Amino acid sequence: MGFWRQPKPTFLRRALFQIHLWTGVGVGVYMVFISLTGSAVVFRRDLNTRMLGNIPANEVAADAQKLSEADLRAAIQKQYPGYTIRRVAMARRRLTPSEATLIKDGETLQERFNGFTGADMGSARPKSVAVMEWFTDLHDNLLKGETGRKVNAVGGALLCLLCISGLVIWWKASGAWFKGFFFDPRSGWKRINFDLHAALGFWGLVILVLWGISGIYFGFPDFFIKVVDYFEPPELVAGGRRGDAFIAWMVRMHFGRYGGMGVRITYVIIGLLPAAMFVTGAIMWWNRVLRRWLASTRPARARTRAAFPAHAAAEQVD
Structure with missing residues (x-):
């Protein structure tokens, strides 16, 4: 049909x-x-928006100017004395924080900074973001x-x-x-x-x-x-x-x-x-395949126990 x-x-x-x-x-x-x-x-x-948000727009005046890279480096160095500033990534967008890589005694920090004030805005890779990545x-x-x-x-x-x-x-x-x-x-x-x-x-x-x-x-x-x-x-x-x-x-x-x-x-x-589909599918596989296979091999296992009684006794002890 x-x-x-x-x-x-x-x-x-x-x-x-x-x-x-x-x-x-x-x-x-x-x-x-x-x-x-x-x-x-x-x-x-x-999560990225929450943990790595932009500079709040209400904190930046309409005519505010961003710091130059040299001025931003000076502001960062003042907040992290003794650290070497390996890299400063100046943000292209107005409200996006700039990032800096800082090194001291083998420790490496990746921090975000306000491009208008130079204020530290926290880690560029907080643990929650690193885990999500x-x-x-x-x-x-x-x-x-x-x-x-x-x-x-x-x-x-x-x-x-x-x-x-x-x-x-x-x-x-x-x-x-x-x-x-x-x-x-x-x-x-x-x-x-x-x-x-x-x-x-x-x-x-x-x-x-x-x-x-x-x-x-x-x-x-x-x-x-x-x-x-x-x-x-x-x-x-x-x-x-x-x-x-x-x-x-x-x-x-x-x-x-x-x-x-x-x-x-x-x-x-x-x-x-x-x-959910794997669980339901695995249950069907057990019922249709494994369960039938185990049932079909049961007589063979019984014959093995009958032929080798010592082996059967050992299984019972186990």
Whole structure:
């Protein structure tokens, strides 16, 4: 009758089920790791703004002039006697603090200074920001730079494979498709677990696929740029290109760089979705694969104990 009306018996469904199962088993822990670290860095910009804020506008007169680099160095040296000023980075924007690197007896400080008064505005890398930057590097690059980004790109491709195969498995039939949207809390726990896994996958499908594709982009941006150049050659397209706009939109969507606090809180919650799906999927794997395998090997283990009673006695002692 065809896949759309009777999907269960089809070879495609059985094959994709195996692909979905073993891909999930193979990369499930990685997906949990990426989703949890992604949720952890959602508020990175908020933390940076709070800990590394600009010079308050109400403290700067409209006609105020910034200190020259020499005057700023003198003000810094007065506040940090005995320190060597290795570098001063003069801020380009009016209200952005300048930064200085200070060294004394092997100790290195990175401090921020008011470019109008020379006042110390605190560390340029407070511990909370340093920890967040570490988590960001862990999520983006696996602490391995470009190599880590490419590994994440492979993970993004596998996430897309999980989504596509999961969608095919989720499809029930033309007359029962709506049953995959929810789960019935009155069902048995195995049925609830299966339906919850399917429903979470359906409702999170779009954002999960987008995270997967954008993960591939971060690892191999040149490929995406070449695709855009092929369909919209820069020399033939006047103004902004739709491909470039799509990539920029995809990046904003990946990080939740739109909307307000509500969007970021939502991203934290959605970021836990792969972890929830891994748990529900692992429970199904245990019931469908490991449990059956253990049951099938039980007679063989019993025969081994019967043939080697001393071994069986040792197992009981253990």
